[in-house]
Amino acid sequence: MLNRIKELREKQAIIVAEARERLDQIGAETDEARAKELEAQHDKAMAEHDRLEKQIEREEQLVAAEKRQEELRARLRPIPPEGEARGQDEGDQPEYREIFHKFLAHGGDPSELSAEERAVLRAGAVANAEFRAQSTSGGGGSAGGYTVPVELANEIVKSMKAWGPMYDEDICTVFSTTSGVPMKIPTVDDTAVTATAHTEGAALTDTGDKDVTFGQKSLDAYVFDTHFVRFSFELAQDSMFNVETLLGSLLGERLGRIANSQLSVGTGTSSPNGVVAASSLGRTSVAAAAITGDEIIDLVHSVDPAYRQSPKVRFMFNDLTLAAIRKLKDGQGNYLWQMGDVSKSQPGTLLGYRYSINQAMDSLAAAKKVMLFGDFGKYYVRKVGAPAIGVLRERFWPDLGIAGLIRFDGELGDSAAVKHLITAAS
Numbered sequence: 001m002l003n004r005i006k007e008l009r010e011k012q013a014i015i016v017a018e019a020r021e022r023l024d025q026i027g028a029e030t031d032e033a034r035a036k037e038l039e040a041q042h043d044k045a046m047a048e049h050d051r052l053e054k055q056i057e058r059e060e061q062l063v064a065a066e067k068r069q070e071e072l073r074a075r076l077r078p079i080p081p082e083g084e085a086r087g088q089d090e091g092d093q094p095e096y097r098e099i100f101h102k103f104l105a106h107g108g109d110p111s112e113l114s115a116e117e118r119a120v121l122r123a124g125a126v127a128n129a130e131f132r133a134q135s136t137s138g139g140g141g142s143a144g145g146y147t148v149p150v151e152l153a154n155e156i157v158k159s160m161k162a163w164g165p166m167y168d169e170d171i172c173t174v175f176s177t178t179s180g181v182p183m184k185i186p187t188v189d190d191t192a193v194t195a196t197a198h199t200e201g202a203a204l205t206d207t208g209d210k211d212v213t214f215g216q217k218s219l220d221a222y223v224f225d226t227h228f229v230r231f232s233f234e235l236a237q238d239s240m241f242n243v244e245t246l247l248g249s250l251l252g253e254r255l256g257r258i259a260n261s262q263l264s265v266g267t268g269t270s271s272p273n274g275v276v277a278a279s280s281l282g283r284t285s286v287a288a289a290a291i292t293g294d295e296i297i298d299l300v301h302s303v304d305p306a307y308r309q310s311p312k313v314r315f316m317f318n319d320l321t322l323a324a325i326r327k328l329k330d331g332q333g334n335y336l337w338q339m340g341d342v343s344k345s346q347p348g349t350l351l352g353y354r355y356s357i358n359q360a361m362d363s364l365a366a367a368k369k370v371m372l373f374g375d376f377g378k379y380y381v382r383k384v385g386a387p388a389i390g391v392l393r394e395r396f397w398p399d400l401g402i403a404g405l406i407r408f409d410g411e412l413g414d415s416a417a418v419k420h421l422i423t424a425a426s
Contacts, residue, residue: 160255
């Protein structure tokens with residue numbers, strides 16, 4: 001499997017080289033028809049590059065899933081000591097996760113479980129308190145709601161991070177709190193203030209003109225839910241060891257979409273103040289639906305050099321904008337976009353900086369903020385607790401339903417740290 005991934009990466013490198021060769025053939029003397037033909041060949045090649053990228057992602061996910069399944073089988077496999085039958089000691093108690101799968105496989109009917117298994121299932125509400133189920137009636141777990149295994153909740157969080165960059169602590173600065181009480185954060189931009197020359201023996205100046213100007217912003221706790229994902233008891237029965245990954249992916253994608261969207265383009269009115277809305281103007285393009293290499297360079301230099309040294313500095317734009325960027329060259333004929341080398345943990349770069357694809361951002365069109373650049377470490381994401389996940393059986397009987405809720409907020413602490421490139425109005 002790993003050799004297969006390596007082969008696909010090598011194919012990608014060949015495709016990029018061929019695509020660049022097509023663009024290199026376009027010169028000032030190239031007629032329009034030939035130029036369009038070469039551009040079409042380039043676009044086709046890069047589309048194949050992206051197709052291989054998705055295939056690689058699937059291969060990598062499959063490798064990870066196979067590893068998880070092997071670990072699961074190892075945990076569930078009985079290992080009698082010294083060839084003897086397993087005793088009734090504490091280690092022989094059935095695992096919550098195993099019972100939860102059995103619960104799903106029997107259409108969410110707890111009567112199919114033994115008294116011991118039902119007790120373990122109910123006790124899971126304590127052991128997994130951060131993922132407490134939401135029930136529509138007052139009878140607790142037996143009335144239709146049970147907690148989900150920690151593994152499923154972890155799968156959901158992982159899917160959320162994969163879906164969009166703004167929920168990723170490697171990109172933004174993340175605070176995790178147990179309650180949703182408003183959280184105040186101080187803000188300051190001191191980049192324009194310097195020290196002054198001192199005269200020997202003279203008293204220090206105290207005019208107040210060098211005082212630090214602090215501001216304050218608030219991180220609240222907005223709530224979003226997935227709505228219910230319904231699935232049949234036949235699916236639960238037939239896919240006993242796969243349904244957890246399926247549900248984790250579904251809920252993770254739904255939560256990831258809303259979290260990334262709100263943290264990107266939220267207006268700050270009854271919602272997070274998204275990084276696009278909170279960013280300041282760096283450059284306005286000349287064209288309404290296109291950007292140039294020089295304009296991207298101007299955007300970079302609109303951000304103070306102090307921010308450009310941050311380990312979290314990067315570009316951000318959507319995939320269609322990246323497609324246009326791939327064709328741009330600098331004054332020496334070098335492409336601004338450089339393909340990375342995943343085998344060496346080297347991501348693709350633009351003008352030497354990393355970038356993140358954010359599908360919540362606008363595509364190239366008139367008066368759109370199509371590109372961000374700056375220190376995303378200055379964007380603060382506040383996560384309140386963990387996602388609350390619950391399973392219901394009575395409402396959807398004989399099928400089941402699972403849903404999730406999350407609470408979060410986001411705010412840009414320093415608007416000078418992240419700037420945007422906006423296209424011309426017309």
